[in-house]
Amino acid sequence: MVVVTVSLVRAQFLIEIIVLSSVYSAFLTAIFVSLDALDVAMTEAAVGVGVTTTLFLSTLKLVGNNAESFKKFSYISLFLSLGVAFLLVIGIAGLPPFGEVDAPIHQHLSTYFLENTLNETGVINTVTAILASYRGFDTMGEVVVIFTAGVGVVCLLKREECDE
Amino acid sequence: MNSREIIIKIVSKKLIPLILLFALYVQFHGDFGPGGGFQAGAIFSAGFILYSLVFGFDKLVSAVSPRVLELISVTGVLLYIGVGFLCMLLGGEFLNYSVLGDTQVAGQHVGILLVEFGVFLTVFSVLLLIFYCFVSR
Numbered sequence: 001m002v003v004v005t006v007s008l009v010r011a012q013f014l015i016e017i018i019v020l021s022s023v024y025s026a027f028l029t030a031i032f033v034s035l036d037a038l039d040v041a042m043t044e045a046a047v048g049v050g051v052t053t054t055l056f057l058s059t060l061k062l063v064g065n066n067a068e069s070f071k072k073f074s075y076i077s078l079f080l081s082l083g084v085a086f087l088l089v090i091g092i093a094g095l096p097p098f099g100e101v102d103a104p105i106h107q108h109l110s111t112y113f114l115e116n117t118l119n120e121t122g123v124i125n126t127v128t129a130i131l132a133s134y135r136g137f138d139t140m141g142e143v144v145v146i147f148t149a150g151v152g153v154v155c156l157l158k159r160e161e162c163d164e
Numbered sequence: 165m166n167s168r169e170i171i172i173k174i175v176s177k178k179l180i181p182l183i184l185l186f187a188l189y190v191q192f193h194g195d196f197g198p199g200g201g202f203q204a205g206a207i208f209s210a211g212f213i214l215y216s217l218v219f220g221f222d223k224l225v226s227a228v229s230p231r232v233l234e235l236i237s238v239t240g241v242l243l244y245i246g247v248g249f250l251c252m253l254l255g256g257e258f259l260n261y262s263v264l265g266d267t268q269v270a271g272q273h274v275g276i277l278l279v280e281f282g283v284f285l286t287v288f289s290v291l292l293l294i295f296y297c298f299v300s301r
Binding site: 038039042043046047050051054055058059062120123125127128129131132133136137139140142143144146147149150153154157158 | 190196198199200201202203206207209210213214217234237238240241244245248258259261268269272273275276279280282283286287289290291293294295297298299301
């Protein structure tokens with residue numbers, strides 16, 4: 001994954017970048033699987049590796065394949081990204097160890113959901129029950145957001161088609 | 165047609181039905197295993213996009229027209245919101261599925277199934293619509 005990231009930064013052509021970020025997504029899928037987040041892994045495999053790459057490639061067909069315009073090296077951005085990375089590492093040091101039973105996140109609501117979901121909804125998969133039932137209003141918002149995004153893209157691209 | 169093209173076409177011809185079937189499995193098995201409407205929609209549309217990449221965009225459009233996709237995406241959102249209002253009409257709160265069935269568990273089951281199907285329809289059709297927009301330019 002580190003190798004892919006370094007070659008992403010050093011890539012010369014846009015098509016190289018697209019293929020490399022697809023590979024990066026594939027590695028990310030493997031990480032999600034190893035963390036037992038199978039539903040996230042499925043989404044990443046379908047959207048990250050497949051659909052996004054295809055969309056980028058079809059965009060590339062429209063705009064051409066040169067990446068010269070952003071080949072500038074700036075010390076400010078290097079300093080900024082290193083600083084943010086440093087802060088994140090400090091933050092990780094403050095987190096409880098991964099998978100610990102006593103961690104604060106496992107104390108509050110998680111136990112309630114794990115104990116009561118099956119009795120209240122009859123659904124074995126707790127994640128589905130929370131997403132669709134306990135948190136149904138949020139998920140409705142998400143669906144509307146996806147729909148709005150689709151409408152936005154259709155409006156933008158269709159209108160330009162008519163103008164031509 | 166050269167030989168490399170034949171391999172891709174035959175492999176994807178065998179693979180695409182499996183991809184679509186797997187998406188439906190993820191959709192309807194979401195209560196018991198990992199997955200749900202969003203994942204199923206993404207996999208389902210990925211299957212269609214693979215078909216378009218291998219057999220050409222025109223064939224896909226003749227199979228599924230953009231107009232149909234627009235209708236499907238609206239149906240998904242309306243199905244979700246409609247279930248919410250149905251719950252209200254039956255005497256519960258907005259999106260409280262317990263009133264949909266005889267018992268609380270049965271009602272929740274029906275509600276979650278319908279809502280997940282709404283998510284599936286919207287995600288699938290919107291992803292495919294965006295793909296259509298980019299390719300048809």
